[in-house]
Amino acid sequence: MHIVVCIKQVPDSAQIRVHPVTNTIMRQGVPSIVNPYDLFSLEEALRLRDELGGTVTVLTMGPPTASESLRKCLTYGSDRAVLLTDRFFAGSDTLATSFALAQAIRKIGETFGAPDIVFAGKQTIDGDTAQVGPGVAKRLDLLQLTYIQKIVACDPEARTLTVERRAEGGTQTLVTRLPCLVTMLEGVNQVRRGSIHDALRAARAEIVTWSAKDAGIEDVTKCGLRGSPTVVKRVFAPAPRSEKAAAVPVSGKAAADADALIDAILARQPSLEADLTHLAAGI
Amino acid sequence: MSDKPAAPAPAAGSRASMKKELPEHFKAYKHVWVLVEQERGQVHPVSWELLGEGRKLADQLGVELAGVVMGAAGTGTLEAAAEAFAYGADLVYLVEHETLRDYRNEPYSKAMTDLVNAHKPEILLLGATTLGRDLAGSVATTLLTGLTADCTELAVDADKSLAATRPTFGGSLLCTIYTLNFRPQMATVRPRVMKMPERQEGRTGRVVPFAPDLSEADIVTKLLSFLPDRTSTKNNLAYADVVVAGGLGLQSAENFQLVRRLAATLGAEFGGSRPLVQKGWIPSDRQIGQTGKTIRPKLYIAAGISGAIQHRVGVDGADMIVAINTDPNAPIMDFAHVAIVTDAVRFLPALTDAVARRFSPHTRDRIAG
Amino acid sequence: MAEEKFDAIVIGAGMSGNAAAYVMAERGLKVLQLERGEYPGSKNVQGAILYADMLEKIIPDFREDAPLERHLVEQRFWMMSDTAHTGMHYRSDAFNEEKPNRYTIIRSQFDRWFNGKVREKGAIVLTETTVTDLVTGRDGAVIGVRTDRAGGPIYADVVVLAEGVNGLLGTRAGLRDRPKAAQVALAVKEMHFMPRETIEARFNLDGDAGAVIEAAGTISKGMTGMGFVYTNKESLSVGFGCLVSDFAEGDETPYGLLDAFRQHPSIRPLLADAEIKEYAAHLIPEGGYKAIPQLFGDGWVVVGDAAQFNNAIHREGSNLAMTTGRLAAEAIFQLKSRKLPFTKDNLALYKTLVDGSFVMKDLKKYKDMPKLLHTHSSNFFLTYPQLVAKAMEDFVRVDGTPKLDKEKATLRNFARTRSWTGLVGDAFRLARAWR
Ligand SMILES: Cc1cc2nc3c(=O)[nH]c(=O)nc-3n(C[C@H](O)[C@H](O)[C@H](O)COP(=O)(O)OP(=O)(O)OC[C@H]3O[C@@H](n4cnc5c(N)ncnc54)[C@H](O)[C@@H]3O)c2cc1C
């Protein structure tokens, strides 16, 4: 089995702040992390490899510093890491990103053997679109299985994969053919720690670094800003509400305060009285 | 938008000023379409929300609003079409085929792509559900057009382009995105982000059938079984009229019971902030916010929730937000309507009693008697 | 899996560990550095002021790319009563030199940068890897480490303990005692974010110039401790530290003190409208010279905070950490190049180098200070600040009282509150400790 996992290095958005005056991102000290959703896919890939044999290649498109995230994935036990980095990729939207990644996966196939499964994360925490995975699948003409909560069976001989997929109103059990692209649902597993030997191997590993040209991309107009049909016209901070919350004075007696709060709510929105009466009666 | 937010203003700056020069072959693309997401006879309410929004866009553009209904004949497709008219559609493309009985990416994306190529919409909206997201990404890539995910606001610009606004950087900022030179302009919207439109009884429209070129023999992925969610385990958080939620300020899983008790007394749904899910105090389908559910209740009571931006984007649509928090400067005070600065652990039982006293008929009768 | 063996293993990627690993790797040694944090600096809290000289000795051109916040041109010492402060400000344009001597830094960024340099020199660095045990040979010599990851142990000729103030490993291995409560201070710190223009306006700064406030007085409620405000580019580091033993005796909490400090009328306006992030607590060794443990043994040396190398009076820790790390590395390199074994006797060279450096000289100079401040803390931290504030108030207030009377009243005040002998005694003790 050869499994490729697409991961993305993202700013830890829990730590992002917005400059109150200029509305720009204050990046000072915001650490980068592996997109948390990608780790569920990575762990599933590692688990399949351990079970069926083979190798796991992690792939990212990003700035040279994204190699840190690749190295982290090696520490978790991945076998190989590929960094796709080039100034032509700057400003890619999901369509351009899926183009570049698809090309790189083709190249990975030529160089290290054709992948049986490509994994992507359900979504990223910065782009947050959940579009790149399906985009890559389409461009590589791979069958696509998103929101997978369980890989039930994988038979490399019969070339089949059986999964449980989270659908809107229930759980689908689907069977498909390899090769295919899978995105895992969050929380379905926990990425392993990696042994001290994995960690040492990761620290010493050479990360395969490709430019657009190395990845066999001839037409760079399909990459980056030029290859992106969408244009970001404006970035701005959410408007604050003009007034602060009306504070209900606190007497110290909880019962009296509770009544005061309900009065304040109803005073502002008298129609709630009927709604609450209905709901509380179980209507 | 995978890389764009990484360099918002400056990178876009050069192209932000770009003029729209729509290639000739795209000029035939007209009308606003909404996918009416229908599975096993159930239409996802997000589709009605989108029709409401699509109606406004179509009116502004002076074009028609179409619903796209897909499925196997006799599985509620006609009923879905009728409802689509009631929620504002002028016409419905009815795409019926046996292979569309259950959602699968292959037949759905093929049918949708073919329909777009045949009837050429200028705007295509889908719900950001598991179905909508799975489908939208494939369709947009096949059509090589732009797709903006999880929009919170849709508008038509002076030059009639779609201005799609969505959160970026984990919700800390918003950005407005255009698909200038490609058609259709595609966008997904999360459930409950847009208002549910009024249903207009008796409103009708045209049904335009479309026969997709599909055959089960060509479809690789097979559905082995479908296990519907038990209704008992499925919550109605996104669509509840009253929601009570708790945050880390409650300090323990035991104290969270106070939230559940108030919710039960109110006949409300309960939910919580993300850390509570991470701590295992509540299941993940109870999480409210950017990576959880968006809610739009008439009344939202948040106890011990600071109101981080990622939480706020999930509750901004509530008619009335009530904060119970010990910190008068917590961010939630900036968007709550009414607040009480007090210890939620002490206050919630009193509030539950007061609610029971004032709204529950049984207790009221008891008191009266 | 083949057995892994290194010339040296460094435990910790703080100031001392990075210095040691850098110098050894630069000299060609095969170095493994292990850090439990997610990344170097992720667990490190510091005010933080960087002293350039000590880093220059390790990385001479560090200014080219190190993440430095502001270079300091102004130092404020404030003695605080509950409602007032009496201050001494020292500001000099001479500090605006080409190669400034002191900078504020943010440790999480700085440590990452420093550790990047260590990697560039060829050391292998593993993060999220906690050393759980020292592995000893039959003769009791340290020969390697075990970590919380599966697999191992990993062996080395010598282990450098740069694990910071808690020093659990060293203590657990019986190499030294656990620091006593009176020898460590607990500091709590917050980052207050605000636009750089606001910081520059509030602190009267231009460009990348910076200022620090260090404050002592009634704010520590009679305990040995102090508060500080350091200016970074887009944030202020605001913190408070007190001796752990004092916390243990009273019922003040570290955060309570920090909160009161923030609310002090002299501090509050400086912090207005900031966004507070990254609350953290950390220990600072304050035992001084007398608390320094055994520094070396068969197959190991200990550096930095783990060895209590910290100058509480001048609030210097990281420079002592860097220096002891560097000296340990130099000692190890010398032994290695002379092909000498890393026995206790040979590693004594490290102690010799430290003794000859400013580190020991400074610590010796102030060796009685920690005790003095501690045993008479209520005078230094409660009584005197109030007296000074009262004196200043009387001096400044124009109310028609003759100036001479004011001075006399001030003196009387001092005398009444502390007996004359007490005052003289304190002055004497303070002077002797400082000398
Ligand atoms: C990519 C990303 C996505 C995220 N998505 C979501 C999301 O979908 N939903 C979400 O909620 N969060 C989300 N978060 C997390 C979010 O940033 C906040 O960390 C989280 O919302 C904070 O939860 P909280 O308000 O419960 O806790 P805290 O921020 O710790 O706030 C606790 C509050 O309780 C108050 N309090 C303390 N004691 C009491 C008491 N006794 N009585 C009353 N009040 C008290 C405090 O004053 C404080 O305001 C996301 C973060 C990231 C990075």
Ligand SMILES: Cc1cc2nc3c(=O)[nH]c(=O)nc-3n(C[C@H](O)[C@H](O)[C@H](O)COP(=O)(O)OP(=O)(O)OC[C@H]3O[C@@H](n4cnc5c(N)ncnc54)[C@H](O)[C@@H]3O)c2cc1C
């Ligand atoms: C609030 C505060 C303000 C300060 N201000 C200043 C100042 O302004 N100027 C100044 O010079 N000094 C200051 N200091 C002191 C300075 O921070 C320390 O002296 C210095 O950081 C010591 O460096 P170190 O390398 O010995 O320890 P640390 O920096 O604490 O590094 C120890 C490292 O070892 C790691 N570690 C520990 N155990 C293990 C293990 N078992 N396995 C793997 N890794 C492990 C830790 O994660 C940590 O990264 C301040 C300290 C505090 C707390």
Ligand SMILES: Nc1ncnc2c1ncn2[C@@H]1O[C@H](COP(=O)(O)O)[C@@H](O)[C@H]1O
């Ligand atoms: N630059 C990238 N490099 C590698 N994989 C990516 C990149 N961007 C997105 N992905 C993959 O696509 C998934 C969905 O991303 P998104 O569409 O941005 O939500 C991620 O979880 C990754 O697996």
